Amino acid sequence: xxxxxxxxxxxxxxxxxxxxxxxxxxxxxxxxxxxxxxxxxxxxxxxxxxxxxxxxxxxxxxxxxxxxxxxxxxxxxxxxxxxxxxxxxxxxxxxxxxxxxxxxxxxxxxxxxxxxxxxxxxxxxxxxxx
Amino acid sequence: xxxxxxxxxxxxxxxxxxxxxxxxxxxxxxxxxxxxxxxxxxxxxxxxxxxxxxxxxxxxxxxxxxxxxxxxxxxxxxxxxxxxxxxxxxxxxxxxxxxxxxxxxxxxxxxxxxxxxxxxxxxxxxxxxxxxxxxxxxxxxxxxxxxxxxxxxxxxxxxxxxxxxxxxxxxxxxxxxxxxxxxxxxxxxxxxxxxxxxxxxxxxxxxxxxxxxxxxxxxxxxxxxxxxxxxxxxxxxxxxxxxxxxxxxxxxxxxxxxxxxxxxxxxxxxxxxxxxxxxxxxxxxxxxxxxxxxxxxxxxxxxxxxxxxxxxxxxxxxxxxxxxxxxxxxxxxxxxxxxxxxxxxxxxxxxxxxxxxxxxxxxxxxxxxxxxxxxxxxxxxxxxxxxxxxxxxxxxxxxxxxxxxxxxxxxxxxxxxxxxxxxxxxxxxxxxxxxxxxxxxxxxxxxxxxxxxxxxxxxxxxxxxxxxxxxxxxxxxxxxxxxxxxxxxxxxxxxxxxxxxxxxxxxxxxxxxxxxx
Numbered sequence: 001x002x003x004x005x006x007x008x009x010x011x012x013x014x015x016x017x018x019x020x021x022x023x024x025x026x027x028x029x030x031x032x033x034x035x036x037x038x039x040x041x042x043x044x045x046x047x048x049x050x051x052x053x054x055x056x057x058x059x060x061x062x063x064x065x066x067x068x069x070x071x072x073x074x075x076x077x078x079x080x081x082x083x084x085x086x087x088x089x090x091x092x093x094x095x096x097x098x099x100x101x102x103x104x105x106x107x108x109x110x111x112x113x114x115x116x117x118x119x120x121x122x123x124x125x126x127x128x129x130x
Numbered sequence: 131x132x133x134x135x136x137x138x139x140x141x142x143x144x145x146x147x148x149x150x151x152x153x154x155x156x157x158x159x160x161x162x163x164x165x166x167x168x169x170x171x172x173x174x175x176x177x178x179x180x181x182x183x184x185x186x187x188x189x190x191x192x193x194x195x196x197x198x199x200x201x202x203x204x205x206x207x208x209x210x211x212x213x214x215x216x217x218x219x220x221x222x223x224x225x226x227x228x229x230x231x232x233x234x235x236x237x238x239x240x241x242x243x244x245x246x247x248x249x250x251x252x253x254x255x256x257x258x259x260x261x262x263x264x265x266x267x268x269x270x271x272x273x274x275x276x277x278x279x280x281x282x283x284x285x286x287x288x289x290x291x292x293x294x295x296x297x298x299x300x301x302x303x304x305x306x307x308x309x310x311x312x313x314x315x316x317x318x319x320x321x322x323x324x325x326x327x328x329x330x331x332x333x334x335x336x337x338x339x340x341x342x343x344x345x346x347x348x349x350x351x352x353x354x355x356x357x358x359x360x361x362x363x364x365x366x367x368x369x370x371x372x373x374x375x376x377x378x379x380x381x382x383x384x385x386x387x388x389x390x391x392x393x394x395x396x397x398x399x400x401x402x403x404x405x406x407x408x409x410x411x412x413x414x415x416x417x418x419x420x421x422x423x424x425x426x427x428x429x430x431x432x433x434x435x436x437x438x439x440x441x442x443x444x445x446x447x448x449x450x451x452x453x454x455x456x457x458x459x460x461x462x463x464x465x466x467x468x469x470x471x472x473x474x475x476x477x478x479x480x481x482x483x484x485x486x487x488x489x490x491x492x493x494x495x496x497x498x499x500x501x502x503x504x505x506x507x508x509x510x511x512x513x514x515x516x517x518x519x520x521x522x523x524x525x526x527x528x529x530x531x532x533x534x535x536x537x538x539x540x541x542x543x544x545x546x547x548x549x550x551x552x553x554x555x556x557x558x559x560x561x562x563x564x565x566x567x568x569x570x571x572x573x574x575x576x577x578x579x580x581x582x583x584x585x586x587x588x589x590x591x592x593x594x595x596x597x598x599x600x601x602x603x604x605x606x607x608x609x610x611x612x613x614x615x616x617x618x619x620x621x622x623x624x625x626x627x628x629x630x631x632x633x634x635x636x637x638x639x640x641x642x643x644x645x646x647x
Contacts, residue, residue, distance in 0.1 A: 068462045069500065095495040096533070096564055097463035098411050122500070 062107050062129035069122045070094025072114050077127065081109045090126050103129065148186045148203045152227025160227065165320065166364045168208045168225035171258050171297070175221060175368045176212030183210040185240045192234060195267045202228050205236040206261070209244045211253070214375050217387075220248035223258040226298055230262030233304070237265075238275025245282040252381035254291040256371055259308055260298030276303055283310035288483040291378045295367045296321045296347075296357070312480055313374060313432070314357040315367045316347040323350060323357070352435040355469060360435065373430055377444035377451050379484050386451035386486050390628075394448050396621035403617045406532075406557055413459035414531065416441055416491060420454055423447065423489075423620050429454070432477060437469035438462075439498075442477040447489070448624035450631070453481035456491035457542065459532075466538050467498035468511040475514035475645075478522055487525035487627055490543040493532040495564065497541075513646040515541040520548055521643055525630030527623055530554040530601065530610070536563050544609070550633065551611040551626050553619070554601035560609070565595035 006013045070092040077089045083103045090101040107129030114126050149169065151157060157167050166174065172181055190202045206228040211220050222241050224231040241257070248255045264272040286292055287310065294308035296316040300323045308314050308323070316323065324345035331337050331344070343349060350356040359374075361367035379386045402422050405414060421427040424445035431443035439462040442455050455474050457464035466474070481488050497503070497512055519526070519541070528549040534542065539560065543549045554560065562568070569591035570577065580586035597603065601613045614622055 068465075068498070093411065095463035095465055095499075096411060096566075097413055097459055097495055099413070099463055100460070122502075 062105070062110070063125045064089060064101060064103060064127040064129065065123050065125050066092060066120045067101065067122065068092070068094050068099060070099065070120060072116055072118045072120050072126070073098060074116050075112055075114070075127070077109045077112075079109050079112060083107060083109060083129065092120060101126065105129065144187055147201075151203055151225050152229070156227040164363075166297075167227065168223040168231075168258070168260070171223050171364060171368065172208060172210065172212065172221055174365065175256070175371065176214060176219075177216065181210055181212035183208060184244060185209060188236050188240060190229075190234050190236055190265075190268070192265070192268050192271075197267050200229075202234070204228060205234055205240065206231050206265075207233075207237045207240055209240045211244075211247070214372055217375070217380060218251070218253045219256055219375065220244050220251075220253055221256040221258070224261040224298070226260045226262070229265065231260050231298065232262045232265035233272055233275055234265040234268045235271040235275055238272070238279055242275075242278050242282055245279070245286060248290055249282075249286055252290060252383070254293065254375060254378065254380060255286060255311075256293045256295065257308065257311070258295045258297055259300040259304070260296075261304060262299060263301055263304055273303075276307070279307050280310060283307055287312070288382055290381045291375070291484060293371055293374060295361075295364075295371060296323050297364050297367060301325075301327060301345075309356065313359070314350075315359040315361050315370050315374075316350060316357045317361050317363055317367050318347045319363075321347055348435075351433075355433065355436040355473065358432050374444070377430060377446075377486070379486075382483055382485070384485070385631075386484065388451055388631075389446065389449040391449045394621075394624055394628075396625065398615070398617040399620055400617050402619055403615060406555070406616055410532070410557070410559075413464070414493060415460050416456045416458045416464075416493065416531075419491060419531070419619075420445070420456060423491075423623065424452075424454070425449065433473050437467070437473040439464055439467065440470035440474045442474060444486070447620065447627055450624075450627045451486055452627065453477060453486045453488045454491065455488060455543075457494045459493050462498060463495050464493050464533070465496055465498040466494065466512055466515065466541060467503055468506050468508055471508070471511040471515050471541075475518040478515075478518035479645075482518070482522035482524050485524060487527065487630065488522065488543070489623060489627075490519075490526070490528045490549070492528060492530045492534050492539065492542040494535065494538045494542055495533045496535050496538045510646045512537070512541060516547065517643065517645045519543045521637075521645075522548070523633075523635040523637065525627065525633050526550050527626050527630070528552040529619060529623070530558040530560060531616075532557050532559060534558060534560045536561075545611075546609075550630050552609070553612055553614045553622055554605070554610050555616050555619075556601065556613055558601040558613075559595075559599035560601055560604040561598040565591040565599055568598070569594050 004015050006015055073091040073093045075090050077083060083089060085103055085105050087103045088100050089103050092099045109127060110130035111128035114120055160167055188205050190205050204225060207222055207224050209222040211218055222244055245255055292311035294311045294314045296308060298321055302325060305323050305325060322341055322345040328339050328341055331339055347360050351360040359370045361370055377386060399422055405418050407414060420429050424447055429443050429445045439458050441458045445452055445454055455478060478488060497508055526543055526549045528543045540547055545552045569587055573590045577583045577587045604610050605613055
């Protein structure tokens with residue numbers, strides 16, 4: 001917007017002019033113009049985060065978890081049974097191969113959370129030792 | 131005429147000062163805690179009377195923050211050259227009693243001088259890390275020192291073997307020097323390695339973690355894969371280093387220390403046949419296979435606690451040094467996943483650069499399926515195995531024990547990836563995919579049209595299995611060298627090794643390939 005005084009046939013008019021096609025910057029000689037606010041970055045949908053896997057190792061607890069997803073073939077222990085570290089406690093079938101699961105510590109089987117034939121997920125707890 | 135006695139007395143006094151390091155009280159305090167001192171570690175490492183110390187009379191040259199009034203004998207690091215089982219090795223050992231083993235300009239210069247000498251003389255470098263980090267008083271001189279060590283770590287990589295022992299703190303940027311070396315051995319206790327420790331993590335992100343979770347030997351051995359060996363204590367760490375050097379050449383133009391026996395024992399080993407379960411779903415414990423395959427069952431396993439679905443390590447077969455890479459069907463069905471691909475590929479590349487023949491044992495149903503694997507970049511990581519094998523020019527001997535399916539079979543050094551010889555056991559199944567899956571795709575119409583689709587599927591899968599799930603289809607097409615009884619494995623591999631030792635394979639010259647990282 002620019003204020004101009006125009007004289008037409010001796011008569012003075014004060015007019016406001018709005019420059020629509022800004023060829024030359026009107027305020028060039030002024031102090032540096034504050035920089036334009038940065039254009040808002042396009043917002044892309046962030047990929048959905050993966051569900052956080054269940055705590056990985058059964059470190060420091062009596063939880064025995066699946067090392068990989070598959071089908072539970074057998075639970076090789078019973079509730080109340082005392083197991084030694086390294087004892088086989090379950091068998092999973094995955095990738096056409098049986099994977100044996102072993103107790104990482106000694107304990108008594110207090111809970112069995114899956115049954116033969118179940119599909120089991122990596123990280124899910126199969127057996128709890130007390 | 132003789133040298134003036136006072137000069138000798140002066141030398142003796144200077145030596146006494148250097149050897150007292152940070153002070154006799156500090157040395158004694160560490161001994162009381164059951165810890166070895168920096169020099170004691172080197173003396174225990176080297177053959178008796180062979181350690182020649184370098185720069186014993188060095189001291190820091192910092193004049194700021196009151197440092198000009200302090201003396202740091204050796205500037206916090208002991209360096210020198212000695213012999214391990216008769217072969218020269220350059221070593222440095224950071225001295226925690228001298229200013230917390232912090233790295234200053236002279237400290238870094240001593241390590242760099244040693245590395246330069248090792249490069250020219252073609253001898254391995256062993257570093258024992260036990261340092262509080264950068265010497266703050268020296269500011270950017272300290273930082274520059276780290277940079278110069280890192281740069282040399284990279285220059286030496288692939289020229290001489292570099293081994294690191296972490297026997298104390300190794301924090302922040304300092305952790306990158308060991309990370310650039312070939313093997314890291316860490317003591318189970320009294321050692322921590324991290325970029326950001328629990329305090330920094332909490333301040334920066336609010337996340338609460340313990341040192342055990344981010345910096346312990348156990349976590350680096352089994353979760354991060356940053357270290358290769360876990361040692362019970364310092365003596366054990368030194369023993370592992372010595373054992374490791376017993377398999378490695380001194381540099382990249384030498385052969386590894388083969389000890390070929392004057393006569394070879396070529397006998398059948400019926401025990402190997404007995405290891406193979408009749409049920410194809412019952413896994414074979416590849417540790418037992420390796421124990422029978424190598425001399426005296428003597429196998430130095432690398433990365434034992436990490437990515438256990440692949441087993442890698444050094445051994446000898448009829449005296450010849452080999453690197454063994456094997457799937458382990460007992461863990462995750464022996465699949466290749468992100469971590470096991472990284473582990474295998476790095477080991478293959480080490481063997482290749484130091485002229486160690488690779489023996490690959492294959493029992494692999496495929497790459498590990500799962501969203502986490504795909505999203506984590508199994509394509510990029512699995513490609514490392516293909517890249518490492520195809521680019522290796524050392525002798526490559528492959529034994530297909532049982533399953534060898536699809537792309538994962540190629541990633542285990544098939545003949546197409548440049549294996550020199552490929553032997554398969556009669557129980558080998560070499561196919562593009564498992565019989566059930568293949569039948570479902572190939573005979574989709576027949577199966578859906580059948581009165582009993584399940585039975586039809588089974589029948590067709592059995593047909594497919596008979597045709598392809600054996601070594602003979604591949605053998606007929608000349609894709610494998612021969613089918614052998616498991617009992618023949620050791621003698622065949624021993625013979626094959628002898629005649630591939632003079633192998634020469636030329637590749638087009640280039641700066642380096644571009645391995646997917």
